[in-house]
Amino acid sequence: xxxxxxxxxxxxxxxxxxxxxxxxxxxxxxxxxxxxxxxxxxxxxxxxxxxxxxxxxxxxxxxxxxxxxxxxxxxxxxxxxxxxxxxxxxxxxxxxxxxxxxxxxxxxxxxxxxxxxxxxxxxxxxxxxxxxxxxxxxxxxxxxxxxxxxxxxxxxxxxxxxxxxxxxxxxxxxxxxxxxxxxxxxxxxxxxxxxxxxxxxxxxxxxxxxxxxxxxxxxxxxxxxxxxxxxxxxxxxxxxxxxxxxxxxxxxxxxxxxxx
Numbered sequence: 001x002x003x004x005x006x007x008x009x010x011x012x013x014x015x016x017x018x019x020x021x022x023x024x025x026x027x028x029x030x031x032x033x034x035x036x037x038x039x040x041x042x043x044x045x046x047x048x049x050x051x052x053x054x055x056x057x058x059x060x061x062x063x064x065x066x067x068x069x070x071x072x073x074x075x076x077x078x079x080x081x082x083x084x085x086x087x088x089x090x091x092x093x094x095x096x097x098x099x100x101x102x103x104x105x106x107x108x109x110x111x112x113x114x115x116x117x118x119x120x121x122x123x124x125x126x127x128x129x130x131x132x133x134x135x136x137x138x139x140x141x142x143x144x145x146x147x148x149x150x151x152x153x154x155x156x157x158x159x160x161x162x163x164x165x166x167x168x169x170x171x172x173x174x175x176x177x178x179x180x181x182x183x184x185x186x187x188x189x190x191x192x193x194x195x196x197x198x199x200x201x202x203x204x205x206x207x208x209x210x211x212x213x214x215x216x217x218x219x220x221x222x223x224x225x226x227x228x229x230x231x232x233x234x235x236x237x238x239x240x241x242x243x244x245x246x247x248x249x250x251x252x253x254x255x256x257x258x259x260x
Contacts, residue, residue, distance in 0.1 A: 024054035028063035035067055036225060038250040043067050051080075058087035062094055065101060072230045074105040085114070092122045099129045104231055108136035123149055127158035128226060130165045135232060143169040150178075156186045156193025157226065164233070167200030175200055192217045196227070199236060208242045215249060224250060 014030060031046035047067045050060035065080030081101045084094045095118040102111035115132040118125060126149060133142035146162045146169075153159050159182050167175035179197045186193070192214025198207035211223045227233055229247065237243045 022053060024050045024057040024060040027053060028057065028060045031063045031067060035063075035070060038225075040071065040251060044071075055083075056087060058084040058091065058094060061087065062097055065097060069101050069104055069230075070225055070228050072228065074101070074230060077101050078105045078107065092118060092125055095121065096125050096129055099132045103132040103135055104228060108132075112136045112138065119145065124152055127153060127155075127161045130161055131227075131231075131233065134165050134168055139165075139169040143171075154186070156182070156189040157196075159186065160194050160197040163197035164200035167197075167202075172201055190214075190217050195223055196233065199233060202236070204236050204240065208237060208240060208246075211246055212242070215246060 012029075027046050027050035031043050031050060034040075034043035034046055044067060047060070047064040050057065051064050054060055061080050062084035065077045065084060068074075068077035068080060078101050081094065081098045085091070085098050088094055095114050099111050099114035099118055102108075102114065111132045115126075115129045115136075118129055123145070126145060130142050130146055133139070133145070142165050146165045150159070150162050153162070159178075163175045163178050163182070166178065175197070179194065179201070182197075183191075183194065190213060191210050193210070195207050195210040195214065198204075198210055214223055223246070234243075
């Protein structure tokens with residue numbers, strides 16, 4: 001999600017809040033927009049307000065859970081997203097969020113169950129959930145599902161996750177070939193989407209360059225948002241001063257301990 005989407009979404013949700021300040025869903029939408037814009041204090045306030053207005057709103061609980069996971073409060077995030085799934089068990093978006101968040105919280109058996117439910121419901125949304133299988137000890141299944149959906153995606157960020165899985169599941173040669181091909185196919189999206197592919201290949205310098213490009217372009221929100229900073233995927237980068245600078249550029253000075 002880039003700035004061209006985030007700002008209109010924020011404006012629309014602000015108008016909705018102005019029209020009905022007691023709408024939990026409107027506050028949740030505003031909170032989500034603020035998360036993607038890296039405006040953490042406002043995101044915190046909006047998502048808290050949403051849940052206070054209606055704790056039985058799945059939209060409010062999911063927005064709160066997303067915010068909590070991004071800022072590293074994984075146990076609280078897990079409870080919020082589980083509440084969202086309980087309130088709307090048919091939503092594939094909430095299944096995806098639950099799989100990811102439970103994985104970040106180290107609750108892999110539960111995370112994999114949600115990932116499997118997501119796969120059965122809509123495999124096209126599965127790119128980030130592939131990491132759940134990989135980190136949960138099922139690399140062969142992660143690789144099988146990656147190969148099944150690889151050609152369906154036109155998003156550099158989604159393909160980047162898939163290349164990461166292929167590299168980490170034991171085939172870095174194919175991963176590098178895919179990266180070269182897909183960077184050409186999706187060249188119009190810039191270099192900012194390829195952070196995780198480079199991480200899978202063990203090239204931390206290129207991964208950091210891609211992350212910096214994504215933040216600079218405002219076209220990619222994967223770094224620290226789609227995949228929170230607490231995820232193990234960032235472990236190879238944590239010692240770099242470039243990561244601390246990236247975190248600060250996103251307004252995350254209070255959380256540099258996650259990357260230092």
